[in-house]
Amino acid sequence: SAPTPQELLTIAVEVARDAAATAHRMRAEGVSVAATKSTATDVVTAADRAVERQVLGALRARRPGDAVLGEEYGAGKTGPAAEDGVRWIVDPIDGTVNYLYGLPYCAVSLAAEVGGEVVAGVVRNVVTGEEWTATAGGGAWRDGERLRCSTETDLGQALVATGFGYDAGRRAHQARVVAELIPHVRDIRRMGAAALDLCLAAEGRVDAYYEKGLAAWDLAAGGLVAREAGLLVTGLSGRPPGPDLVIAAPPALFEPLHTRLAALDASGGP
Numbered sequence: 001s002a003p004t005p006q007e008l009l010t011i012a013v014e015v016a017r018d019a020a021a022t023a024h025r026m027r028a029e030g031v032s033v034a035a036t037k038s039t040a041t042d043v044v045t046a047a048d049r050a051v052e053r054q055v056l057g058a059l060r061a062r063r064p065g066d067a068v069l070g071e072e073y074g075a076g077k078t079g080p081a082a083e084d085g086v087r088w089i090v091d092p093i094d095g096t097v098n099y100l101y102g103l104p105y106c107a108v109s110l111a112a113e114v115g116g117e118v119v120a121g122v123v124r125n126v127v128t129g130e131e132w133t134a135t136a137g138g139g140a141w142r143d144g145e146r147l148r149c150s151t152e153t154d155l156g157q158a159l160v161a162t163g164f165g166y167d168a169g170r171r172a173h174q175a176r177v178v179a180e181l182i183p184h185v186r187d188i189r190r191m192g193a194a195a196l197d198l199c200l201a202a203e204g205r206v207d208a209y210y211e212k213g214l215a216a217w218d219l220a221a222g223g224l225v226a227r228e229a230g231l232l233v234t235g236l237s238g239r240p241p242g243p244d245l246v247i248a249a250p251p252a253l254f255e256p257l258h259t260r261l262a263a264l265d266a267s268g269g270p
């Protein structure tokens with residue numbers, strides 16, 4: 001029979017803790033850029049690859065039949081998920097640039113999908129050891145504490161996190177959106193790891209978050225944590241969240257933020 005979300009979360013937490021320990025140890029040993037991806041600033045370190053390989057191995061040992069989608073190796077090494085099968089979505093190090101610079105805002109993100117729906121997810125900060133978890137219908141938690149999103153109702157008082165892609169044209173468009181949005185919010189934060197931004201929104205350490213250009217591995221686990229803490233997590237105009245735009249906002253802030261982002265064409269540009 002299909003595993004329960006709780007069973008999948010238990011595996012995810014074990015695997016993510018070991019992965020975070022590896023990333024932490026490799027950081028202490030010194031880190032350098034191993035390669036660049038989409039642009040010269042879209043970097044991958046040896047740790048990104050080693051951690052993803054470790055996660056793939058650990059998942060294969062525990063659940064050999066499952067499919068895996070990972071940031072560094074894609075879906076390459078496993079087949080597609082069966083219709084009601086399990087697919088794991090791995091970001092070995094979200095916030096790679098922070099990791100490279102030794103900034104304490106980077107995380108291992110691991111989620112499990114069943115039948116295409118994310119049902120369990122964990123995000124673990126590699127440096128601080130803070131750990132956020134969620135299961136579909138089971139709530140969002142940090143280190144044993146149940147999370148609720150912000151109760152702010154005024155966009156003008158809202159602290160809004162966002163992020164930028166690696167492509168220069170996209171960044172220029174994203175900067176224009178920020179420039180137009182910033183007079184209408186308390187302030188903007190660009191901390192550098194989408195999965196952690198979503199987890200901070202889950203506990204009201206920021207009020208809301210939006211970004212264009214997220215990949216599945218940036219969104220999967222943190223998106224579930226945010227939803228289970230009460231945020232609405234969507235794209236523009238009722239579309240699902242995805243590469244065009246992710247908006248994560250408490251119900252009272254959703255409409256005003258969505259209206260602004262739509263007017264600013266936040267999902268447009270390259």
Ligand code: IPD
Nearest residue numbers: 093094095096163164192193194
């Ligand atoms: C990036 C970070 C960043 C976000 C980018 C992501 P990576 O992930 O989450 O905050 O703005 O869109 O690509 O490359 O560090 O795994």
